[in-house]
Amino acid sequence: MSISKRKSDHIRICLEKKVETNKTGFDNINFKDIDLVHRALPEVNLKDIGTGCVFLGKKLNAPIIISAMTGGTDEAEKINKNIAEAAQSFGIAMGVGSQRAAIENPDLEKTYKVRSVAPDIFLVANLGIIQFNEGYSINEAKKAIEMIDADALALHLNPLQEVCQPEGDTNWGNCLKKIKELCTKLDKPIIVKETGAGISREVAVELKNTGISALDISGSGGTSWSLVENYRNDNGMETFNNWGIPTAVSLIEVVNSVKIPVIASGGIRNGIDIAKALCLGADIVGMALPFLKPATKSGKEVKKLLKKLTIELKTTMFLVGAKNIDELRKKPVVITGKTKEWLESRGVDIKKFSARK
Numbered sequence: 383m384s385i386s387k388r389k390s391d392h393i394r395i396c397l398e399k400k401v402e403t404n405k406t407g408f409d410n411i412n413f414k415d416i417d418l419v420h421r422a423l424p425e426v427n428l429k430d431i432g433t434g435c436v437f438l439g440k441k442l443n444a445p446i447i448i449s450a451m452t453g454g455t456d457e458a459e460k461i462n463k464n465i466a467e468a469a470q471s472f473g474i475a476m477g478v479g480s481q482r483a484a485i486e487n488p489d490l491e492k493t494y495k496v497r498s499v500a501p502d503i504f505l506v507a508n509l510g511i512i513q514f515n516e517g518y519s520i521n522e523a524k525k526a527i528e529m530i531d532a533d534a535l536a537l538h539l540n541p542l543q544e545v546c547q548p549e550g551d552t553n554w555g556n557c558l559k560k561i562k563e564l565c566t567k568l569d570k571p572i573i574v575k576e577t578g579a580g581i582s583r584e585v586a587v588e589l590k591n592t593g594i595s596a597l598d599i600s601g602s603g604g605t606s607w608s609l610v611e612n613y614r615n616d617n618g619m620e621t622f623n624n625w626g627i628p629t630a631v632s633l634i635e636v637v638n639s640v641k642i643p644v645i646a647s648g649g650i651r652n653g654i655d656i657a658k659a660l661c662l663g664a665d666i667v668g669m670a671l672p673f674l675k676p677a678t679k680s681g682k683e684v685k686k687l688l689k690k691l692t693i694e695l696k697t698t699m700f701l702v703g704a705k706n707i708d709e710l711r712k713k714p715v716v717i718t719g720k721t722k723e724w725l726e727s728r729g730v731d732i733k734k735f736s737a738r739k
């Protein structure tokens with residue numbers, strides 16, 4: 383099956399089916415394990431609240447990246463341009479989907495290029511690390527960055543998706559070495575990102591030691607690639623539909639064990655989730671699926687969602703008494719339920735979050 387056909391299947395399934403597992407630990411659906419503490423006296427004027435921050439040296443107006451989704455088809459080109467237009471107008475970051483299709487067929491490069499509508503955004507290129515076990519070298523990494531004039535390259539980790547695909551690549555024996563080589567040879571920052579199954583503290587430490595610039599934990603609880611692949615092929619892998627480290631758990635494990643810029647993603651769905659992730663130690667927050675439907679329509683629809691998210695984030699900051707993102711990061715967080723049990727069983731200190739004043 384061609385890469386472009388697979389990409390169209392992914393978009394169609396994500397638009398039409400239930401592909402989320404709702405177990406992030408942030409949401410109210412299965413369990414609500416992360417709470418911020420309401421301040422009856424905010425001691426801040428709502429209109430003075432600012433959401434600006436800096437990520438990998440770039441100033442963002444809000445701590446948000448629209449995560450990697452697509453490229454390689456006409457529809458994907460429209461989706462990328464609509465996202466890019468909105469990202470430019472809100473001053474936030476954006477990632478394109480895996481550029482493998484265009485590396486293999488340069489006619490598809492235009493479906494990833496967005497600089498004509500988004501000259502100033504922090505733009506992230508994307509390739510799967512597994513391709514570097516299957517013949518890619520520094521040349522393909524450079525090509526992906528140059529193709530879209532990107533500020534950084536995301537290397538995605540998707541072993542769950544690959545193992546659930548009949549045609550998947552399962553030769554994952556040598557990836558850390560490949561990441562290390564790329565870090566020494568590439569002059570742009572490398573972000574390693576999961577794709578919805580989370581990063582543990584052990585893997586975070588191994589990745590930090592390769593020399594990467596940032597990590598996107600992309601935890602479990604939002605889009606599930608085993609669910610998506612199981613809609614595509616009835617291959618009996620539905621046992622793995624809930625596999626992975628919930629986003630809240632992954633985030634806390636990672637920020638407790640490595641000092642490196644962290645993107646929190648995987649099932650982040652509203653401004654309260656964004657505030658919770660920042661409070662737990664994320665530098666910025668990523669969202670993919672919620673932007674897909676608006677991006678198939680127009681840049682205006684994407685902007686509508688971004689407006690809603692930023693209003694919700696500011697409202698949450700008001701209600702915990704934080705004038706800016708740095709103040710928000712110091713506010714207390716209460717961790718309960720399964721998230722607490724998981725972290726305690728792994729020996730992670732969570733008292734420091736609730737003990738904040």
Ligand SMILES: Cc1cc2nc3c(=O)[nH]c(=O)nc-3n(C[C@H](O)[C@H](O)[C@H](O)COP(=O)(O)O)c2cc1C
Pocket residue numbers: 392393396449450451452478479480508536537538575576577578600603604605647648649650668669670671672674
């Ligand atoms: C339609 C779709 C396509 C995706 N394609 C890619 C991709 O090509 N590369 C990648 O790194 N992640 C890809 N992802 C994963 C997202 O970037 C993100 O890590 C994951 O979906 C979790 O976020 P969410 O729960 O907000 O969707 C894709 C996600 C969606 C929904």
